[in-house]
């Protein structure tokens with residue numbers, strides 16, 4: 001049953017959000033040399049203002065600090081996320097957090113110089129601080145400890161400097177803080193969208209690997225996993241398990257006569273018809289291969305399985321797909337049913353072979369029918 005198969009897909013999904021975040025970070029850090037140029041250029045302007053208003057030594061010292069802190073920060077940013085295993089690299093992450101704090105402090109230190117600067121320099125430096133933070137936010141917000149370290153580096157000196165600022169500068173700082181807040185909000189929601197997008201893509205590709213593309217029901221991989229699970233559960237609960245092997249009759253002739261496209265459409269319709277007859281929780285209809293399907297029925301006796309097989313035979317006949325090369329004149333199926341009260345010592349493969357043998361008997365006995373067998377326990 002499609003529903004159950006999807007349930008298994010979600011259950012079997014091995015998704016590691018941490019690895020995903022790392023992958024995102026690598027993506028964000030990759031090819032962002034424009035950010036580095038912005039920091040270099042805006043840092044240079046700010047250094048020139050400091051040099052002009054306070055002295056060349058201060059300007060150069062500040063610029064050197066900014067460059068060293070950012071170089072360290074970028075270097076670690078590239079190294080840390082080469083491996084997706086963040087938890088194994090805690091020490092390196094701590095270094096990265098420190099580097100982010102130093103890079104942030106580079107900008108925050110400008111706030112300490114604000115009371116000593118002329119009005120145009122103040123305005124320019126606040127704008128530059130704003131640009132620096134805006135450029136850094138989208139990258140840093142992905143990984144919160146790094147973001148907080150950077151933000152603390154910028155804002156703690158700014159807050160400490162506020163008692164020494166005049167009214168006009170305070171206003172400018174307020175405007176800058178509002179702009180930074182808005183940017184933070186916008187970039188956080190943008191990154192959330194990116195993360196959700198990556199997550200959905202991963203879920204879709206994982207699901208695709210369990211689904212048969214042509215018919216939309218579970219594929220052979222899904223059958224193998226689901227059958228082993230149902231077998232284990234039935235043996236633990238000591239309840240019967242039935243397996244049906246289903247094959248479309250004279251399908252080669254159908255293909256030859258009506259073409260491969262019509263053959264595909266026929267398989268789709270048969271799959272949906274079978275799926276519609278096995279809707280109990282624990283039922284699963286999968287494509288076993290080619291024009292063969294497998295139906296696993298949990299906690300289902302032979303009697304119940306026979307009833308379901310009758311419904312399936314009818315449902316496929318009712319599709320009324322013309323088949324000129326069949327004695328039944330429409331597309332029909334043959335079914336082999338095996339039922340067992342399984343134990344963990346039984347041979348699952350032997351059980352599948354018994355269902356297959358029943359299917360061949362159904363073919364030999366005229367097709368468009370089901371044959372069955374209760375399988376004794378085989379150690």
Ligand SMILES: Nc1nc2c(ncn2[C@@H]2O[C@H](COP(=O)(O)OP(=O)(O)OP(=O)(O)O)[C@@H](O)[C@H]2O)c(=O)[nH]1
Pocket residue numbers: 214247248249250251252253255259260261262263264267289290291363367
């Ligand atoms: N259109 C289509 N044909 C497929 C697909 N998978 C397998 N087939 C065809 O299914 C046919 C199976 O033929 P056979 O195994 O000889 O069985 P049959 O003709 O159904 O004969 P019986 O089983 O004895 O009734 C082959 O011609 C395959 O090419 C598919 O995905 N699409």
